[in-house]
Amino acid sequence: MKDRNHLSDIGLAHNVEIISNGLLDIPMLQMLQSDGTAHSDSELPELDQQTCEKILKTMHYIRVLDERMIGAQRQGRISFYLACSGEEAAAIGSAAALSDNDMIMSQYREQGALAYRGYTTKQFMDQMFSNQNDPNKGRQMPIHYGDKALNFMTISSPLGTQIPQAAGHAYGQKMAGLDAITVCYFGEGAASEGDFHAGLNMAAVLKCPVVFICRNNGYAISTPSEEQFAGDGIASRGIGYGVKTIRVDGNDVLAVYAATKRAREIAIEEKCPVLIEAMTYRLAAHSTSDDPTGYRSKEEEARWRLKDPVMRFEKWLDSKGWFDEEAIKAFVEASRQEVLESLKTAEKVPVAKVEQIIEDVYDTPPWHLKEQLENLKQHINLYPDAYPKTARRDSND
Template identity: 75%
Template sequence: MQDRNHLSDVQATNSVSLIENGLVEIPMLQLLDENGHETNKEQSPEINETTAKRISTTMQYIRLLDERMVGAQRQGRISFYLACTGEEASTVGSAAALSENDMIMSQYREQGALAYRGYTTDQFMNQMFSNQLDPNKGRQMPIHYGDKKLNFMTISSPLGTQISQAAGYAYGQKMAGEPAVTICYFGEGAASEGDFHAGVNMAAVLNCPVIFFCRNNGYAISTPSEEQFKGDGIASRGIGYGVKTIRVDGNDVLAVYAATKKAREIALAENCPVLIEAMTYRLAAHSTSDDPSGYRSKSEEDKWRAKDPIERFNKWLDGKGWFDKKATDAFLEKSRAEILAALKKAEKVPVAPIEDIVEDVYDTPPWHLKEQLVELKAHIAKYPEHYPKTSGRLK
């Protein structure tokens, strides 16, 4: 029987030994330098032209979507938005390395992964405007997407809740014998939540085929990483929990793609979790409620703009003979028009009936919710000037 305390495997010493941070250096996988040149062609993953171009166009589309929706929030057309500017390679590159049957559990900056799966511009807009075509029926904040057909779990606002859920979902995949994994995205700030430690430990002990994908973008809202933790990033925590770990340049699409491919292969073959720490940077504000000029310098941002993941990957595509500037410009023009048209259409769609608040939460709405609905309708009728004419679509 195995020694439960593993004492038989521990090397003894007769002197006090301290293991200090920094004794073990965790390397960062990088396959493209900042000019888009391959650093080691022998290690570059196999990727065909179709997939490479799809990755590129998805990243460019998401950047356009982010720019337009931040503008829409500033105009008061939507209430809130989170852009992923500068982090596109981490989410799109990793999503491209997955199977369509793999479950994606997102935090809130992974719209690129959803777009790569096939989420349409109209779907994005309906969710952000919380109209009656929104599958969440207006119950979620903007950017809290979810799509069952695309195996994209609905986003929750509280940080870290998806981490333990991902461990459990992946355990279910294993028990069902499914040839699929779960990928769970989160930021380095969310790794300070208790759910991170519970979820990663659970996955390690129960051998769950889950990829924990941390976007270490340098800031938890306004708190820089050096004020969040003292250890060597998030990768060191994976090692501490006995989880196979990869650190990758999060602005290098090729490296992210290769790392996620390898992580998926290991998770499936060995029924075990893998942690990926993508070192990237959030060029945008944390959200439209944030002003980053209060906690970081323009020179710092400019330093990272020089590492732009889209430009970097397009230079690599150009070197392969796969980049067509004329076609790219046409795509960008078409996407801008499509996004603007979808925005104008979605904001004209009425909101969901107010009865939806209670009628499909329970099979039979309980008495107290029925009473609250009556009170809510009376309140709106009494103060109509404070609510949009479409508010509630009262029956």
């Protein structure tokens, strides 16, 4: 894989190289080296100090959130969690390049994009504890966030469902004449789902202003990329569908920002889709249900820690005189206290009422849903020790 430091040099659908074995050799946009120094000929994006500080603080906040919530899951306080450690630049760097009016359709590792838009610690906690303050009314697993005010579509568990949905939503934006796009995140494992192919083809044919962002972290849970596909990553598929495509170093926040900003401009101006493949690595397990020691080595993880996106960005900021180590340490400690206090508060709030499980499907719940609800209440009363006291109380109402 070849690196390029200019967006004009990388493959936007038509600009690719053919090598001797007939495969596409798609270059990768990179601006910061692993040690945080910029390539001498890089055309760095115009980012002010305030924006850079917001990006860095969001990165650190998400690492704190991940650390605390993995601990909470291990203690049995929540049932499930997915960390994005190592992939912060891909989510947060891209979110920083968007307009607040752009719709985000996420997979499940983009909590950084949501935090960048202003999702609060309280909102994170209420959702993960499925309490009565959860806007999803307790009907989603932890980390399945959604917020209408922030234009962040509620996350779904099935892989890839958001991809054709994003194409359809972007088509609606186009028909409405909106100066906005839809951004769709997913992993390279989800790109093996049929929804990926249907969604990209639909977006290409209908010329939908959607930016697809694939986080290629090398593994679909425990399945390495070489066991998933033989082609040149996911970028080559975009080109095959006639979608303008950018491959970027997903651990380089400046490159991700620049790629997303350019992709958004193309989607708006040309009314067409763009695919970004962010080459990155997850330093954490796939989820709290996963043990990565069974399929990858400590040596591999150590090599990728040298490419840590947070450390790389800090070194670049320091070179500009924009990095205050003591201020960041104070921010991290304050974030840790905020997360811990919000966690303790959220877990004391009663769980969402069981009656709410049949709301928001029909205007008036039909007989069969009411019947199922009664059956559920009877089940809860039959096994009272398996359910929270608040659920048992509601089932007797």
